[in-house]
Amino acid sequence: xxxxxxxxxxxxxxxxxxxxKIIYKEIKRKGKEMxxxxxxxxxxxxxxxxxxxxxxxxxxxxxxxxxxxTVIETVTETVTETVEVKSPLTFEAxxxxxxxxxxxxxxxxxxxxxxHNLGDVDFTVAVEESIVSEWALAGGNPDDLTLYDxxxxxxKAAQNHDIIIGSxxxxxxxxxxxxxxxxLVGLRAREEGIPIIAVDIPVLGSTFMGANNFLAGKMIxxxxxDYIENVWGGWDEVDIVTTPYDPFSGDVVLLRVLTPLDVLAxxxxxxxxxxxxxxxxxxxxxxxxxxxxxxxxxxxxxSISNILAANPDAEKVISISINAQGAQGVNAGADTLxxxxxxxxxxxxxxxxxxxxxxxxxxxxxxxxxxxPESYGKYLIPxxxxxxxxxxxxxxxxxxxxxxxxxxxxxxxxxS
Numbered sequence: 001x002x003x004x005x006x007x008x009x010x011x012x013x014x015x016x017x018x019x020x021k022i023i024y025k026e027i028k029r030k031g032k033e034m035x036x037x038x039x040x041x042x043x044x045x046x047x048x049x050x051x052x053x054x055x056x057x058x059x060x061x062x063x064x065x066x067x068x069x070t071v072i073e074t075v076t077e078t079v080t081e082t083v084e085v086k087s088p089l090t091f092e093a094x095x096x097x098x099x100x101x102x103x104x105x106x107x108x109x110x111x112x113x114x115x116h117n118l119g120d121v122d123f124t125v126a127v128e129e130s131i132v133s134e135w136a137l138a139g140g141n142p143d144d145l146t147l148y149d150x151x152x153x154x155x156k157a158a159q160n161h162d163i164i165i166g167s168x169x170x171x172x173x174x175x176x177x178x179x180x181x182x183x184l185v186g187l188r189a190r191e192e193g194i195p196i197i198a199v200d201i202p203v204l205g206s207t208f209m210g211a212n213n214f215l216a217g218k219m220i221x222x223x224x225x226d227y228i229e230n231v232w233g234g235w236d237e238v239d240i241v242t243t244p245y246d247p248f249s250g251d252v253v254l255l256r257v258l259t260p261l262d263v264l265a266x267x268x269x270x271x272x273x274x275x276x277x278x279x280x281x282x283x284x285x286x287x288x289x290x291x292x293x294x295x296x297x298x299x300x301x302x303s304i305s306n307i308l309a310a311n312p313d314a315e316k317v318i319s320i321s322i323n324a325q326g327a328q329g330v331n332a333g334a335d336t337l338x339x340x341x342x343x344x345x346x347x348x349x350x351x352x353x354x355x356x357x358x359x360x361x362x363x364x365x366x367x368x369x370x371x372x373p374e375s376y377g378k379y380l381i382p383x384x385x386x387x388x389x390x391x392x393x394x395x396x397x398x399x400x401x402x403x404x405x406x407x408x409x410x411x412x413x414x415x416s
Contacts, residue, residue, distance in 0.1 A: 086390035094382030098134065106139020107385045113145045114169040116160055118176050119152040121325055122353035126373035127175060127199065134377030138385060152294055154178060161185045165192055171384040174206070175199035177294065179250030195387050197380060202252050207387075209379050209397040211350075213252055216369045217259025219403050220348050223367050224260060224318060225267050227346055232316060235268045239314035242307060242330075244291040244300065244322050245276065256350050256369075257322050261286055295322045300329030301336075308339050315341075321349040324356035324368070331364050352404060357413055360406055368404040370412060375399070 089107050097103045115131055117124050128147065135145050148164065150157035157176055164172060165188055172189060174196050176182055183204040189196050196203050200210035228235055241264065243257045264272035264286070274286040289295075289303040300321065308314065317334075321327040327349040334340040342363050349356055352370030359365035376399075383393045402412060 089385055089389045090391045091382055091386040091393050094138075094385055095379070098138075098378040098382050101137065103138045107389075108135055108138035108140030108381065111140060111144060111171065111384065111388050112167075112169040113140070113171050113173065113384055114148065114164045114167065115145065115173045116148045116150065116157070116164065116176060118150055118157075120149065121323070122355045123323060123351050123371075123373050124175065126353060127376045130374050130377030131173065131380055132377075134381040138381050140381075150176060152177075152296075154181065157181060161188070165189065165194065168192060169194060170388055172196045173199060173380055173384070174203050175201070177201055177249050177253075179248065179253075182250075197383055197387075197393075199376065199380070200253065201249055207383060207393050207395055207397065209376070209383065210399065211256065211371050212398040212401060213255035214259055216350055216371070216401050217256045218263060219369050219401060220256075220320060220350070220367065221260035221263025223348060223403055223405075224320075224346065225263060227366070228318075232346075235271070237316050238285055238318060239316050240307065240311055241272070241286045241318040241320075242289050242304065243286070243320040244295040244303075244326060245288040246291045246293070246295055246322075247276075248292060248294075253322075257320050260320055260348075291322075291326070295326040297325045297329030297332065300326040301333035302329075304330045304333040305337060308334060308337055316344045316346075318346045319348070321347070323351045324349055324353050324359060324365075327359060327365055328355065331359070352402075352413075356404075357409060360404070360409055361415065363406075366405070370402045370404050371399055 094103075094107065097107075113135065115128065117128050132145065132147075136142065146164075146167070146169070148160040150160055157178070158181070165185075172194050174182060174185070175198075179201055182198065182201060186196055186198075186203040186205055190205060196206040198206045198208050198210075202208050224241075228238060232238065241261070243261060245254070245257070247254070258274075258276075261272065261274050265274070270281075270283055271285055273281055273284050274288060275281055276288070278288075279290070280287045287307050289300065289307065291299045291303060293299070304319065308317075319327075319330045321330060327347055330347060331340060334345070347359075347365050348367040349365060350369050350371065352368055352372060356365055356368045360368060379397050379399070383397060386393050402408075404412060
C-alpha cells in the first residue's frame with residue numbers, strides 16, 4: 001500500500017513539474033511587463049498550485065484503513081426454576097400439622113371430597129377410617145366427604161365412578177385394584193377437571209400415595225434369604241417357593257410379590273428363576289399362583305392346594321402373600337391337606353394389618369412388611385387441601401416401611 005502511494009506522488013510530481021516550467025516560461029516572457037511584486041505573487045501562486053497538484057491527488061487516492069474490531073461478549077444466565085406458591089397451605093406445612101395432630105384453623109372446610117374404596121378388608125377399612133378422622137381434624141364437613149365401596153366388584157366400581165364424576169367433587173381419592181380401569185377413569189376425571197390422588201394402585205396422570213412397592217419386595221426378599229441361610233441351613237433345604245400373580249393390579253403392585261423372587265434368583269441362580277409366561281420354569285423351585293381377580297383368601301387357598309397336590313413330596317415351603325387375607329388362605333389350604341407344619345413353612349406377607357398380627361402371634365405368619373394404613377390419611381388429606389389451594393403436591397408420596405416379625409411386633413403394635 002505504501003509503495004502505491006509513493007508511486008502516485010512521484011507520478012503527480014512529474015506532472016506538476018511540467019506545469020511549473022510552463023508557467024515559469026510564461027512569467028519570464030511577460031516579466032518585463034509586470035511589476036516585481038506581481039511577479040513574486042504569481043510565482044508563489046504557481047508553487048502552491050503545483051504543491052496542491054502533487055499532494056491532494058495523492059491524498060484522494062489514499063483512503064484511511066478502517067479496522068473493525070468484533071467483540072463477542074459471553075453472558076452466563078442462571079435460570080432458577082421456581083414453583084408458585086398460591087397459599088401458605090403448602091403440602092409440607094400441612095404434613096407438619098397432620099403429624100402434630102393439630103391443624104391451624106379449618107383448612108379442609110368448604111372442600112368436597114370423594115373416596116372410592118375397593119372393599120371391606122382390614123387394610124382398606126384402616127385407610128378409610130384414617131381419611132375420615134383426618135378430614136374431621138382438618139375441619140372438613142362430614143357431609144362434604146362421600147364414601148364409596150366397590151366390594152371388589154368391577155361393575156360396581158364403574159357405577160361408582162360415574163356417580164363421582166357426575167357429582168364433580170373438588171378432589172377424588174381413588175383406591176381400586178384394577179390398573180386399567182384406573183387409567184380410564186383417570187382420563188375421564190381429567191376431562192372434567194377433577195384431580196385424583198391414587199392409593200397404592202396408580203391412576204394415569206395422578207399423584208400416587210402409598211407403598212414403595214420395590215422397597216417392600218426387597219425387604220421380603222432379604223428376609224427370606226436370611227431365614228433360608230440362618231434357620232434352614234441353605235437353599236438346598238427349600239422345596240417350593242410360591243407367590244401370587246395377578247396382572248390386574250399392574251406392574252407397580254406386582255413389585256411387592258415379584259421383587260422377592262428377583263432377590264432369590266440373584267442369590268441362588270436358575271433354580272430360583274421365574275417367568276410370568278409360565279407358572280413354573282424347568283429346574284426352578286418357584287411357582288406362580290394364579291390369583292387373577294384378587295389374591296383373596298379363597299383364591300390363595302385354592303391355588304396352594306393345587307400346588308401341594310402336584311408336589312406331594314414338598315415339605316419345606318416358602319409362601320409370599322400380597323396381604324394378610326391371602327396368607328390366611330394359604331394356611332387354611334395347607335392345613336386342610338394336612339401339610340401345614342410351622343417349622344417347615346415360611347409365610348411372609350405385605351400390609352401390616354390386624355389380621356396379620358393375629359396370624360403372627362399364633363405362630364403362623366413369620367414376617368409382614370408394615371405399610372401403616374392407619375396413617376394414610378395424614379398424607380392424603382394434606383395433599384387434598386394443598387391441591388385445592390393451588391399448591392403443588394409431589395407426584396409420589398411414599399410411606400415408610402418396617403419388616404415386622406414376632407420379635408418386634410409389639411414395639412409397633414402392642415397387644416391390647
